[in-house]
Amino acid sequence: MNGNLQHNAGLAKPSGVQWQARWIWGGLEESSRNEWRCFRRDFTMPEEGFESAALSITADSRYIVYVNGVRLGRGPNRSWTFEQSCDKHEVGYLLRAGATNTIAVLVMHFGVATFSYTLGRPGLLAQLDVFQDGNPAFTIGTDRNWRTSIHEGYERHASRMSCQLAFTERVDAERWDEAWTIVSCLQGSWLEARELGEPGMEPWTTVVPSELPPLTEEPMWPVRIRSLHAVEPVAHTFYLDVRAFMAPDSIRHANPMGYVGYVYAVIRADRDGRGTIGFPNGYSPLIQLGLNGNLCRVGEMDGVSPERYWNVSFKQGDNLLWLQLAGSEHGQGLHLGIDADVNVEICSPTKLESSQHDASPFAGIGPFATFEWIDHQDNTSPLMDYVGFHGSRELDEQAFAGYDDYKQLQQVATAAELASFAHLLRDFPTELVGRDSVFALSVWHRSRQERPVPYELQQAVMPNALAGTVPSYEGKDTELIIDFGRELSGYIELELDAPAGTIVDCYGFEYMASGFRQDTYGLDNTLRYRCKEGRQSYTSAVRRGFRYLMVTVRGAARPVKLHGVRMLQSNYPIAEIGRFQCSDPLLDRIWEISKHTTRLCMEDTFVDCPAYEQTFWVGDSRNEALVNYYVFGATDIVKRCLQLVPGSREQSPFYADQVPSGWSSVIPNWTFFWAKACAEYVEHTGDREFAKSIWPHVKFTLTHYLGKLDDRGLLHMKGWNLLDWAPIDQPGDGVVTHQNAILVSTLHSASELARIAGSAEEGVSFAEEGERLRAAINEHLWSETEQAYLDCIHADGRASDVLSMQTQVVAYLCGIAAGDRALTLERYIIAPPPSFVQIGSPFMSFFYYEALVKLGQHELMVQDMRKHYGQMVEHDATTCWEMYPNFAENRANPDQLTRSHCHAWSAAPGYFLGANVLGVRSGAEGWKRVVVAPQPSGLAWARGCVPLPQGGQVEVAWRIIGDSALDLHVRLPADLELDIELPEGWNGTTKVERIGSS
Incomplete structure (x- = not known):
């Protein structure tokens, strides 16, 4: 056995990792900007066989790991530095017995805080454990025996992608050989790694095993080259x-x-x-x-x-x-x-x-x-x-x-x-x-002349096609705009044959139509690849989201042959269990774009969008979790998101609105939605242990919010008092009605969570606080003159003169109004007054739809979907937009319909069509009972299925027979209770099929 291997004979197989590795780095800088550093360890495996092998690895900030030249995985998952996430990869199938093997790791240290990363210091921690007969046979951990070098192919002075993200890629293939990941191949200045300390050192005081599976990397090919231009750069x-x-x-x-x-x-x-x-x-x-x-x-x-x-x-x-x-x-x-x-x-x-x-x-x-x-x-x-x-x-x-x-x-x-x-x-x-x-070179040109796209070149972007020659133009560069047919998120792959020194610039964007291209202002969604000589390929190390990819070839000394451009679609590994189809093809398309949006925005957490930010916004994820429950049924990612939030308590006791993040920002509603999402997760999964573990954190932040009640008993907060992208009156300091109302609802959700967690007495106290706050809202925030709830009271005591649908919807949904006031709000919700500020985002529509469901106005909800989501489909959307183009505030250009064309907070139809039109809902904690209550909503038929948290699914199909009869078919696991509720005034036949019954 190789003398460098550490023997562990006799130790039991650990449930976690028994670390023998050390944190390592190279160079002397404690924190370096945009550093790309390579690490290698060659070792000889024994001749005798082994049972299994696992590589545990984490890094600050991100890593890509290779075993014997094969890319094994990327990571780590986003985490607080003091709870550093660690991945475990099975590697036995890549190891060669009786031969020299190589573990190689590329680590990207950002050196700047982002919206998904808090600044630590550069470091790598990795350990290979090889098992035989159920016991560890030997271990290789990061230490001074590893070799390291700066990756000389990457430029460190690349631009920031955005304030939310780290850096773009600028890579020179001539300056570094990708064979560095292969056995016995070293080049450049490789030095002994520097040991920083043992696991548990600052700033990574704990290393937490990831409970999430690796993200997917599925090759996706374009559907066409949309355009070809000869361009002259500035x-x-x-x-x-x-x-x-x-x-x-x-x-x-x-x-x-x-x-x-x-x-x-x-x-x-x-x-x-x-x-x-x-x-x-x-x-x-x-x-x-x-x-x-x-x-x-x-x-x-x-x-x-x-x-x-x-x-x-x-x-x-x-x-x-x-x-x-x-x-x-x-x-x-x-x-x-x-x-x-x-x-x-x-x-x-x-x-x-x-x-x-x-x-x-x-x-x-x-x-x-x-x-x-x-x-x-x-x-x-x-x-x-x-x-x-x-x-x-x-x-x-x-x-x-x-x-x-x-x-x-x-x-x-x-x-x-x-x-x-x-x-x-x-x-x-x-x-x-x-x-x-x-x-700048992608959006600003001296001249830009369109040319026909050769058919041979169109074929070059298809899978398994022959290469196509990129046309060249004297004194100009060649620009291709490649259409992938739908929004994607992941890693660009290029394959081409080019002369050394050729520049290939890539720029991803989301939308173009009729000569208009919506450039990604605020996001430098680009990559520069400088070619070596001959046939070559490159796989990006930086995640991007887009539908269209502009590829510009610059300075080629001979013709460039394009062998392929692909996207490695990367998202949380989920099966498409949920289904929805109906008699209206438009609703089918709306459900499909909702599903695809949610998929693209499921990474190691839910993220708001795959392009501009890739940020886990806490409030967004409450709605995203509900859509996911109905479309994919994943629960681990929801739990992970909920558990990350309390880590922000060092930034603020009110918990941050995006985590883990270097931006210490608070949207009170986002904290409230998080607390509600905790209760909804427990209700959905029946996970009472989670309730016990999360309740102290919910209690902690809500207690601090209750400490911000003023003499009137109203929440008066400094913060980003946001609910919707619309011109409602939601000042950064004052009493904002919608968040006071949402706090009432949150306190009642917290009361139920406390009961489940075994802290019923504390729960009663929160419910009582909710009732006192409800009374204060009705005393101080209702306008008898306007017969509506005011948007706010400003910090100087001035009552708002703005009336909005947002405030009325939330007040109704949260049960603030009673009696005649409730009836008044119902009229507003059914027929919004034109003088009120109207709903400005699909995010706000989620709450509007909840209010319509509460009112029993399912057909009105479906009509609203057709109107607002239908305009997305009309503009060839494959994902849901962040905003509606209703307000001048929402767009700087008349052709710009929204900022982000893929935003998971907007995927409401994926939830409501399954829960209400199809009619499948949980009737008891953990879905021990299923309620099927279809709402035809003007449709002739609908069918689909909803995943269950314990596995399996509920399948429903219904069809209208005659004027008011419903033919209903339900298929579900045998051990679930079932309640069937037909719409009031309807009758029909019902067939129930039990799966697993004898």
Whole structure:
């Protein structure tokens, strides 16, 4: 046996991992930005056979692991750093007895906080356990015997994808050989790994085994090439991480960060000429810019928001460009382009005489002031008003120290004048500047000419097809837009034959129609791959979501042959157990897009969308869980989501609205929905042990919320008091009616959860608090004049003059109103008054549908689905939109129908069509009893099935016979009780088939 292997003979097979491994890394940095690092361990397996082998592995921030060159898996699942998630992979089938084997791991350390990652430090922990006769035979753990090297193929100064996500990929295939994962293949500077410490060290104080299965990786092929263009790129594009420059410590969080300062560059022209300075992705802190003393406000620039372009004149020699910044951002970064009809070079004003072509071409002055904003804290500051939080960005001498310098810098017109401020000027670090913004190059062109797509090239994107030659055009690049036929989420795979140095840029987006392309503003959804010579393939390491993929081939010295473009669809592994079909094909399509939306938004947690954010939004997941119960029946992912939330208590006792996240933000309703979802999970699964474990956490946060009741007995909260994307009155400080009402309902749900958890007395106390809050709402928030509930009472005591459907729906749904008030709300729900703010998102429609079901207005619910979801289908949607295009607030461009075209909070029909039209509901905790109560809703027939949490399914088919008779067929497991409830006034025949009965 190899002397490097550690013998474990005689030890029992552990239920978890008995760690002998150490956390390891390479280099000396405690936390490094966008570092891609490789690790390897070669070892010899003994000749004798073995029973099984398991590799336990985790890393900060993400890993891809290979065994003998085979990609085994990716991870870890998102988790709090102090509860680091660890995966276990079965690897016995990949190991070779009596031969040398290799474990290879690529670790991507972000070095910045995101909306799904809290900043830790770079590290890898892995352990291979090989078992024989039920006992561990030997173990290989990460330690100093592992070798490590920076992956030299990845550029560390890549752009941030968005404030929610980490970095894009920029990979050079010539600089690194993918054979590094194969036995006995080492290249580059491989050094001994550095041991950091044992499991349990800071910041990973516990390592928690993942209870979730690995995500899928299913190859998906395009359906066609939508278009082909010859494109001429703009001359210079850049990406700048201004936030990290102005506030270096902001990498530790993802809170909005305000700052005031300047960015400078010198544009050196070989002669006089014309040009354009552009910001293809907008940039919220940018308020003014100057070139050679000529000034321009951002609002005066050309382009449809958020794109902004300034047409300028360059003089021969040096032209000083400055950008004035006074605003806030989460961390999305600045994309900048400079184009000209003359040759220009971009350089830093500090290096005008330098020949350092790889030096950063930008410098900055500032920050004159910074401000970190946390929505639920009393952290107001005079600067807060100036940097864009409240809309004003006119600075005066009271704003901050250094105001005089700040004002004088607006008069600087030349690099020579700027020299007098040399003591303030500093260069951008190279890692904060990316040359060639692929996003800018994808959305902004000098020219773009459409060409016919050769049939041979269309065939090249089909599975098992011959290669197609990518057309080339003199002096231009070749752009293909590839249609995958539906929204997907996962990892891009490219296969092509190309000359060395060819650039292949990929850019994913979700929607295009009739010449309009909806670019992903706020999301740099791109990848750059620089080819080596010959036939090659690349599989992306970064998850993306899109339907359309723009592939642009640049600088090819000979024709490029395309052998394939695929997507590895990656989601939680789920079977499509749920079914729904009916006499209306439109409803069938609506149910299908709801199902597909939910699938794409099930990763290691529910996520809001697969493209823009990939964030676990706590409140969204309550509705997503209900849809999932009816379509897929998965429960482990729901439990995992619910368990993650209390980890945010160190950020706020009110629990954060997205976790685990560097953004410490609170939407009170999202906490309430989480508490309700805990109760619904227990009701759905019958898991009383979960109720016992989660109840103290529910009690903890709700007790803190009750501590925010004012003298009137109303919840008065600072926070992001959100319910819907619509112009309702939901201020960040005040008494907001909808969240007071939802708190009432939550307190009653918590009371039931407490009873199940064995804390009935505490539950009674919460129910009593709910009743007192209900009375306070009716006393203070009902308008007799308007005969409706007010949206809010502002912090200054001013009653809102806004009336909204959102508030009335929630007040009715949560049982706030009684008597005549309840009847009034019922009339509003059935026929919404035009003067009320109307529902603005499918998320809010979920609660509206719950209210309609409570009213027995099932046909009205189906009509609303046809109207709102039908317009999605009309626009060729394959997934559900985030918003309805009802309000100007919802779109910056008349062609833009919504922001995200795939958003799981919008998949309500996947739940309501099964629960109400098909009519399958739980009648007892854990679905021990099934209720079948179909609601025809104007349909002639419907059929489908609903998965059960204990396994199996309930199948239902019904058909209308005559005027009011229903032919009903139910098929279900034999051990379940069944109640059948026909609609009032209906009769019919019922056939029940029991599965498993003798």
